[in-house]
Amino acid sequence: MAIGVRDVADAAGVSVGTVSNVLNNPSLVAPATAQRVQSAIDELGFVRNDAARQLRAGRSRTIGLVVLEASNPFFADLARGAEERAYTDGLIVLTANSDDDAVREQVSLDMFQQQRVLGVVISPRADPVRIQRMQEQGTHVVLVERTTTDPTVSSVAVDNIAGGQLAVNHLVTTGRRRIAFVGGPTSIRQVSDRLIGATRAIGSQQGTTLQVVETTNMTVLEGRSAGESIVAMEPSERPDGVFAANDLLAIGVMQALRSGGISIPDDIALIGYDDIDFAMSTEVPLSSIRQPSRKLGHTAVDLLLARVADPDSPAQHIVFDPELAVRESTHSTTS
Amino acid sequence: MAIGVRDVADAAGVSVGTVSNVLNNPSLVAPATAQRVQSAIDELGFVRNDAARQLRAGRSRTIGLVVLEASNPFFADLARGAEERAYTDGLIVLTANSDDDAVREQVSLDMFQQQRVLGVVISPRADPVRIQRMQEQGTHVVLVERTTTDPTVSSVAVDNIAGGQLAVNHLVTTGRRRIAFVGGPTSIRQVSDRLIGATRAIGSQQGTTLQVVETTNMTVLEGRSAGESIVAMEPSERPDGVFAANDLLAIGVMQALRSGGISIPDDIALIGYDDIDFAMSTEVPLSSIRQPSRKLGHTAVDLLLARVADPDSPAQHIVFDPELAVRESTHSTTS
DNA sequence: CTGTTAGCGCTTTCAA
DNA sequence: TTGAAAGCGCTAACAG
Numbered sequence: 001m002a003i004g005v006r007d008v009a010d011a012a013g014v015s016v017g018t019v020s021n022v023l024n025n026p027s028l029v030a031p032a033t034a035q036r037v038q039s040a041i042d043e044l045g046f047v048r049n050d051a052a053r054q055l056r057a058g059r060s061r062t063i064g065l066v067v068l069e070a071s072n073p074f075f076a077d078l079a080r081g082a083e084e085r086a087y088t089d090g091l092i093v094l095t096a097n098s099d100d101d102a103v104r105e106q107v108s109l110d111m112f113q114q115q116r117v118l119g120v121v122i123s124p125r126a127d128p129v130r131i132q133r134m135q136e137q138g139t140h141v142v143l144v145e146r147t148t149t150d151p152t153v154s155s156v157a158v159d160n161i162a163g164g165q166l167a168v169n170h171l172v173t174t175g176r177r178r179i180a181f182v183g184g185p186t187s188i189r190q191v192s193d194r195l196i197g198a199t200r201a202i203g204s205q206q207g208t209t210l211q212v213v214e215t216t217n218m219t220v221l222e223g224r225s226a227g228e229s230i231v232a233m234e235p236s237e238r239p240d241g242v243f244a245a246n247d248l249l250a251i252g253v254m255q256a257l258r259s260g261g262i263s264i265p266d267d268i269a270l271i272g273y274d275d276i277d278f279a280m281s282t283e284v285p286l287s288s289i290r291q292p293s294r295k296l297g298h299t300a301v302d303l304l305l306a307r308v309a310d311p312d313s314p315a316q317h318i319v320f321d322p323e324l325a326v327r328e329s330t331h332s333t334t335s
Numbered sequence: 336m337a338i339g340v341r342d343v344a345d346a347a348g349v350s351v352g353t354v355s356n357v358l359n360n361p362s363l364v365a366p367a368t369a370q371r372v373q374s375a376i377d378e379l380g381f382v383r384n385d386a387a388r389q390l391r392a393g394r395s396r397t398i399g400l401v402v403l404e405a406s407n408p409f410f411a412d413l414a415r416g417a418e419e420r421a422y423t424d425g426l427i428v429l430t431a432n433s434d435d436d437a438v439r440e441q442v443s444l445d446m447f448q449q450q451r452v453l454g455v456v457i458s459p460r461a462d463p464v465r466i467q468r469m470q471e472q473g474t475h476v477v478l479v480e481r482t483t484t485d486p487t488v489s490s491v492a493v494d495n496i497a498g499g500q501l502a503v504n505h506l507v508t509t510g511r512r513r514i515a516f517v518g519g520p521t522s523i524r525q526v527s528d529r530l531i532g533a534t535r536a537i538g539s540q541q542g543t544t545l546q547v548v549e550t551t552n553m554t555v556l557e558g559r560s561a562g563e564s565i566v567a568m569e570p571s572e573r574p575d576g577v578f579a580a581n582d583l584l585a586i587g588v589m590q591a592l593r594s595g596g597i598s599i600p601d602d603i604a605l606i607g608y609d610d611i612d613f614a615m616s617t618e619v620p621l622s623s624i625r626q627p628s629r630k631l632g633h634t635a636v637d638l639l640l641a642r643v644a645d646p647d648s649p650a651q652h653i654v655f656d657p658e659l660a661v662r663e664s665t666h667s668t669t670s
Numbered sequence: 671c672t673g674t675t676a677g678c679g680c681t682t683t684c685a686a
Numbered sequence: 687t688t689g690a691a692a693g694c695g696c697t698a699a700c701a702g
Contacts, residue, residue, distance in 0.1 A: 002393070002473065004679055015689045020681055030687060045472055050449040051395065052679035054386035055694045058337070071415060076406050083432060092446055095430055097418060111427060114385040137380055138337065220612060251616045277555060278613045281586045285618070339695055350673045355697055365671060387695035390678045 003046045011040040023048065054116065062092050063301060064112035064120040066105055068188075070097045072218070072248060073276040074293050075123065078144065081297025082121060089305065091118065098125060100188070100217065106130070113139055119304040121297075122146075124188055140311075142304045144296055146189050147317065154303040154315040156296055160190050163289045163322035164197020167243045167271050168210075170287070170324055172201065174331070176241030176269050177208050182226045182253055183245025184214040191218075191245050194273060198243055211239065218245060223252020230268075231260030240268055241330075247272035247279050250286055254329070258283060269330040275323075285327035292320050338381045346375040358383065389451065397427050398639060399447035399455040400632075401440055403523075405432045407553070407583060408611040409628050410458065413479065416632025417456060424640065426453065433460060435523070435552065441465070448474055454639040456632075457481075459523055475646075477639045479631055481524050482652065489638040489650040491631055495525050498624045498657035499532020502578045502606050505622070505659055507540050509666070511576030511604050517561045517588055518580025519549040526553075526580050529608060533578055546574065553580060558587020565603075566595030575603055576665075582607035582614050585621055589664070593618060604665040610658075620662035627655050 009016045014037060022029050022037045029037070040046075054060045063086055067075040083093045094117065096108035105125055112120050119140030122131075131141050132150055143155040171179055179202060186192045195212065202210040213229060215222040223244060230238060230253070244250035250272030257264060264270050264284045272279060275290035303316055344351045349372060357364050357372045364372070375381075389395045398421055402410040418428045429452065431443035440460055447455050454475035457466070466476050467485055478490040506514055514537060521527045530547065537545040548564060550557040558579060565573060565588070579585035585607030592599055599605050599619045607614060610625035638651055 002679095005681095006679080016680080017682080017690075018688060021688085024681075028687075033687080045468065047445075047448045047472060049390070049451060049679050050446075051386045051389035051451060052694085053681075055384070055390055055679080055696090056681050058694070060386065071408065071411050073406065073408070076411060080406060080432075092429070092431075094427070096427075097415075110382075111385075113382045116384060116386060133380065137382060220616070251613070255616060278586070278616070281555070281590060281613070281617050283616060283618050283620070337695095340697095341695080351696080352674070352698085353672055356672085359697075363671070368672080384695050387678085388697075390680090390695080391697050393678070 002049075003044045004049070005046075007044055008037065008040045008046050011044060012037045058116065059118060060116050061090065062094050062115060062117045063304060064108070064115070064117045065093050065095045065297075066098050066108050066112075066120065066122045066126070067095065068098055068100050068123050068125070069218070070095065072246070072274075073278065074246070074274040074291070077276075077293035078123070078297040081294035081299075082301050083297070084294075085298045085301040093301075100125065102127075109134065113137065118308050121300045121304060124190060140304055140307045142300045142307075144300050152315050154307060154317065156299045156303060156318045156320075158291045158296065158320045158322050160193035160322075161197040161200070163273065163291075164194035164199075164243070165201040166197070166322060166324050167194075167273065167289050168198040168201035168241075170326070170330060171241035171243060171269055171271060172205050172208055174269060176239075178239045179208060179210050179241045179243060180213055180230065180239035181210060181243050181245070182213045182215060182223065182249055183218065185216060186214065188218075194243075194245050215245075215249065218249055220248050220252040220255075223249035223254075224256045225252075227253035227256025228260070231256060231262060238268070242268055242270045244270065244272045247274045247276045247286065247288055250288070250329075251278070251282055254283060254286070264329050265331050271330050275325050279325070280327060282329075284329045287327045287330040288325050290323040290325045295320065337384075338379045339384070340381075342379055343372065343375045343381050346379060347372045393451070394453060395451050396425065397429050397450060397452045398636060399443070399450070399452045400428050400430045401433050401443050401447075401455065401457045401461070402430065403433055403435050403458050403460070404553070405430065407581070407609075408613065409581070409609040409626070412611075412628035413458070413632040416629035416634075417636050418632075419629075420633045420636040428636075435460065437462075444469065448472065453643050456635045456639060459525060475639055475642045477635045477642075479635050487650050489642060489652065491634045491638060491653045491655075493626045493631065493655045493657050495528035495657075496532040496535070498608060498626075499529035499534075499578070500536040501532070501657060501659050502529075502608065502624050503533040503536035503545075503576075505661070505665060506576035506578060506604055506606060507536065507543055509604060511574075512543050513574045514543060514545045514576045514578060515548055515565065515574035516545060516578050516580070517548045517550060517558065517584055518553065520551060521549065523553075529578075529580050550580075550584065553584055555583050555587040555590075558584035558589075559591045560587075562588035562591025563595070566591055566597060573603070577603055577605045579605065579607045582609045582611045582621065582623055585623070585664075586613070586617055589618060589621070599664050600666050606665050610660050614660070615662060617664075619664045622662045622665040623660050625658040625660045630655065 005016045005019045022034045098105035123144040272288040275288040279286040340354045357369045433440035458479040607623040610623040614621040
């Protein structure tokens with residue numbers, strides 16, 4: 001039924017080897033023959049079977065990418081960067097959503113290994129043992145936004161501790177004293193690192209306090225409940241500065257505070273994290289900590305391909321610095 | 336180097352056929368044997384080679400999805416819906432970004448065909464001839480948000496003409512008379528349909544006018560330039576109601592109008608399209624036309640699998656109705 | 671219940 | 687410059 005090299009060869013009056021050559025090593029084939037074969041291909045509508053190619057090659061031309069949450073613009077941008085980089089090498093990126101679920105992540109990794117991907121780029125989570133095993137089995141791994149003690153695994157990240165410090169320092173500098181950190185679960189490394197940074201910034205300032213409002217995930221909805229719990233606090237207990245572990249949460253917090261009649265930034269200053277495109281378009285433009293998301297994806301693929309090209313090359317660890325983006329949501333009220 | 340069924344068989348002291356059976360038809364294998372084989376698999380770290388499986392099966396267990404713009408939350412949601420549906424059947428979704436570029440779309444479709452995907456879900460664009468050819472070659476196609484004259488292609492869509500009407504009727508009902516449509520390129524079917532709907536709504540109302548501000552794409556940035564051009568107009572020429580062809584554009588328009596000192600909705604009412612999650616979180620909460628994005632993805636995969644299961648089943652065409660979501664950006668000023 | 675074996679469609683030596 | 691033939695790793699008959 002399906003057209004294969006055999007059919008093309010017959011139609012062009014050549015052997016299958018020749019057909020393969022016009023496909024892969026055109027220079028070895030006489031122009032006239034190549035022309036004839038090409039016509040046959042077009043006429044019959046021949047489409048190469050990638051499975052067969054891979055089987056021979058032993059490896060596919062794909063890269064696996066596992067993200068925590070594809071609907072978070074930060075990861076969408078990251079994926080974008082990875083795809084762009086892969087595209088220039090004629091590689092394709094398979095994206096999988098873990099939804100921060102260990103099982104789904106495992107399933108995705110299994111599939112990727114079965115596909116014999118060149119390598120895998122993984123954002124947070126992922127069992128270190130599993131990762132090590134994958135590398136032993138020849139599937140290269142690059143970690144995004146997560147460091148590891150395993151010296152054989154490359155990683156690319158943004159300094160989350162510095163980011164947390166940057167955020168809280170900014171709040172304190174603009175006159176806030178009672179800071180709340182909204183985020184969670186803290187089992188996510190990025191979250192705990194940002195919290196560490198926040199704590200550190202608080203520690204170096206007299207008369208400032210930090211309270212933690214833990215969330216179960218990092219969505220707008222969760223942000224809204226966190227915001228509601230802040231609205232419900234005794235005014236004397238209430239923070240005057242909120243640092244949300246990502247922009248989605250911050251947006252939710254903003255919605256809840258405003259509908260609770262609390263003014264931003266007058267009553268409470270608010271800063272997010274990631275600086276997604278929408279941050280500048282929220283009700284009150286949101287201050288945030290910018291991460292080079294696209295570049296992260298791009299660099300992750302770079303690192304991966306470097307190891308594919310030379311498996312003996314040492315693992316690399318690249319860390320980018322976050323930047324503070326100040327907008328209205330943290331404008332100082334006392335000049 | 337890599338572990339194959341052969342190695343597992345040797346280690347377990349059985350034949351390759353038996354190994355294959357514990358993998359695919361466990362019920363045919365004696366429990367004790369199966370146990371032994373399983374141990375060998377775990378011990379050796381055997382990972383099935385999907386390419387080989389596919390080669391035998393003739394088809395892969397993947398579905399291809401081509402979207403216009405993965406960074407648009409509307410498409411992200413759509414993809415999400417498709418993935419969820421696919422996951423329940425143990426299928427994986429390969430997502431490709433066309434960026435509204437015909438070449439990239441072609442490349443993606445080629446890759447999908449080479450992978451022998453079960454079928455492809457395509458949002459806008461796509462050459463009808465190419466689609467027909469793909470179907471002839473056995474790759475099923477489902478169109479999203481785009482109808483076709485080809486009776487053999489299934490499609491799922493939201494009625495864009497109705498949506499356009501809904502939007503403009505709402506503007507007119509709340510007292511606006513000089514309406515501007517912001518969107519483009521009009522070569523995108525969704526855009527032209529929404530414009531048709533808008534025109535129709537205008538046509539049925541006395542004393543209303545419609546002007547078109549065409550954009551080259553549908554991003555926040557383009558929206559901002561469109562907004563700036565509106566700000567630059569003579570006040571007497573300026574519209575008092577703007578209908579943006581998607582929310583990203585609307586957000587850009589909002590930014591430009593506000594920084595140009597134009598009040599929303601007092602001076603100009605603004606309505607977008609898609610009702611992405613962020614629409615309710617913009618500076619002025621944005622009215623929009625809601626589309627069941629997730630459901631679109633879900634349904635598209637349903638339709639695809641129906642045809643995979645029974646290639647002779649007739650093509651289906653499902654059309655959802657859009658809904659009006661009213662928020663502050665269009666609140667009537669004159670009560 | 672288990673073993674043997676013939677390919678799936680392609681690439682790639684090796685000869686001619 | 688082209689052809690013939692040997693697999694890549696797996697599954698699915700078919701025998702035993």
